[in-house]
Amino acid sequence: MAGAKQPVRILRNLNAKIAALPMIATALVIFVGCTVWTIVHSFTKSRLLPKLEFVGFDQYERLWSTRRWLISIENLAYYGIGSLVFSLTIGFLLAALLDQKIRFENTFRTIILYPFALSFIVTGLVWQWILNPEFGIQHIVRSLGFESFVFDPLYTPDIVIFGVLIAGLWQGTGFIMVIMLSGLRGIDGEIWKAARIDGIPKWKTYLFIVIPMMRPTFVTALVLISAGIIKVYDLVVAQTNGGPGIASEVPAKYVYDAMFRSQNLGQGFAASTMMLLSVLVVLIPWAYLEFGGRKNGK
């Protein structure tokens, strides 16, 4: 091979290149091309149809002075912080419980993980039913004698997003638990022996030895949860459709409605660019730690 004349460059490995064409096209046209297209058009005054009449940051100024967008962002923040904190804590605690060399581990795992197989639409509709004030939890507790019991998140604007969060956590914590469990299983058993010989209590071993060792697992979980948070859309559409009023709107829904309902493409592009920006804020430091760190390791 080494002695052979250099064949025409592009023809080397031609089959592989042809086979990889769909991937190359997707990477370049869809992920790079379409993203750039949207960002460029977010600076135009496109309404019903996209057109290249640039208006600078007008769309963004309008976006940030629209009440609905601000509520969406606020909801996303509550939902995001809630799902990060609770998914990580509950996911870890459940994984630690399952890791106690218990019987029926598979059964418990299967039950806790099954919601993850369901769609957000199904999830949202079930929880809409369970949280229904006339028939659901509120009704049952009241019929037990607590007449003044109030638990009606889906029709209370101030807390509606937490009603959505309950459903989201039910659907997603099993997944985080599975990731945490595989992280825990990756920890050397010797660590536990050493800690026991030193007389360190179990909870301290978890908190000060195991969790720091599981940093990569936590980072992975964090990235996956964050990617899920920004995408939250179907759940809200099914459970509350943004209501009551606009109290449970989220950015993804704002984008969809601007693009496909109110013929306000420019707003949709600007809003989606903001979503991209928020992903980059999480993604860039992570990629830097992950890949930058790996290079140094080599």
Place this chain on the structure above:
Amino acid sequence: MANNAKTISASGVEPRGPKPRPMLSPRNIMIYGTLFIVAIYYALPLYVMVVTSLKGMPEIRLGNIFAPPVEVTFEPWVKAWAEACTGLNCNGLSQGFWNSVKILIPSAALSILIASINGYALANWKFKGSEVFFTILIFGAFVPYQVIIYPIVIILRELNLFGKLGGLVMVHVIFGMPILTLLFRNYFTSLPEELFKAARVDGAGFWGIYFRIMLPMSLPIFVVALILQVTGIWNDFLFGVIYTKPDNYPMTVQLNNIVNSVQGVKEYNVNMAATMLTGIVPLIIYFASGKLFVRGIAAGAVKG
């Protein structure tokens, strides 16, 4: 792993680890108690769905959502399948079910085929720039769909695929590509290289090695990919609602239209039966596939 633990503790010979504890120690009561309560919490919504879907409306109005049905009726299921109204028509969910099937089969088959070839090329036939494209692809998986959906509308319109099943299939192939390619690339990389080299020496080419050696050897990973795609595509809502017309709406979109349509009296039992019908496909796959499902979703978590 879990099976090992089970057999060891069952036979009572466990050379390593803590000394065996009595089953009813306070520690065990706490662990199993907590897990039991958690399991009930997670199982309850499924139970409520089933129970509600088997009751008649009068019973729902009077009773408690957690109570088992006094009189079991399958009428809500029949109604959800054949007569429920979406706001446009009253043909029930059946149409959406068949639409979803029509979307699912080509989307899953094509996306897996393309991704497996991509992964194979990336693992065994690296060429200049292949890693760059792959990195872009993986980062693309993190771009919010909202940034990309509109330009794709334009592309599909140009290709005369907008609103048609073919267009939606293409979208599923595109958005399934990053994770599936990663899955296959990692799998093919983990296969012994000698295999590939021996086939090369024997004169097999790109496609020969793929079809005669790689494909037969990678059946497990194809099953994992299939589980991932079938549940993912079946559960999709956003792409379905954007890229298809009402006649072609997948089941999730129709379900949402049925349950959240404002007309008429709300029939909660029919709604829950419809929800169950939509959820049943991924649930069957989940319970039947067991560990493979876990492997599929974990594939996204383990980076290459």
